[in-house]
Amino acid sequence: MKQPLGVILAGGLATRMGGGDKGLLELGGVPILQRVIDRLSPQVGQVALNANGDPVRFAGYDLPVIAxxxxxxxxxxxxxxxxxxxxxxxxxxxxxxxxADTPFFPCDLVPQLVLAAENASAQIALAATPDPDRGTVRHPTFGLWPTALRDDLRAALQDGLRKVVLWTDRHGAGTAVFQTRAGDPFFNVNTPDDLAQAQKMLGDGVA
Known part of the structure; x- marks a missing residue:
């Protein structure tokens, strides 16, 4: 496989944060989106931002913005x-x-996803963390996706499918499990309380 490209998903409505772009909120004086870019860029060949609406608001990041x-x-x-x-x-x-709202995801995300797909003889892999009750919890916004399945995905979306794992399970997706000893690496900022918690995690050295 060629080196994957990176896509940061920022197309959400952010209703629990009162609207706007969660990635543009500052964490430790740095926009969350910048922290995501800094983690993802070294792991991929190029990065683009998936966002809807006026792309001018992201002009300072010098990334392709795709709607x-x-x-x-x-x-x-x-x-x-x-x-x-x-x-x-x-x-x-x-x-x-x-x-775009998850500033602490693993710095080895990409190689572990690629390895998980290979081990499962699959084209797709999703990130996950261990859970004492459910075994693992998948994080479907963190995944490896082949371009070969784009027409299959387009057809599924046009048929009304919205839940990520319903589509990935059709294709036997692999799972890359990341440990949580230093805190949840996939903690995401959905609410003002989450932003305060992320600030505490930053201070505790989770990043």
């Missing part, structure tokens, strides 16, 4: 599809996605 091609808010899978369409234009075989 959903599916009408209405269709959720993370629409962002994955937008990323796959962009990646095909770049000549890439796959993308890895990361959420």
């Amino acid at each position: 959903d091609s599916i009408e209405g808010y269709a959720g993370p899978l629409a962002g994955v599809l937008a990323g796959l369409d962009w990646a095909v234009d770049q000549g890439a075989d796959a993308i890895v996605t990361a959420a």
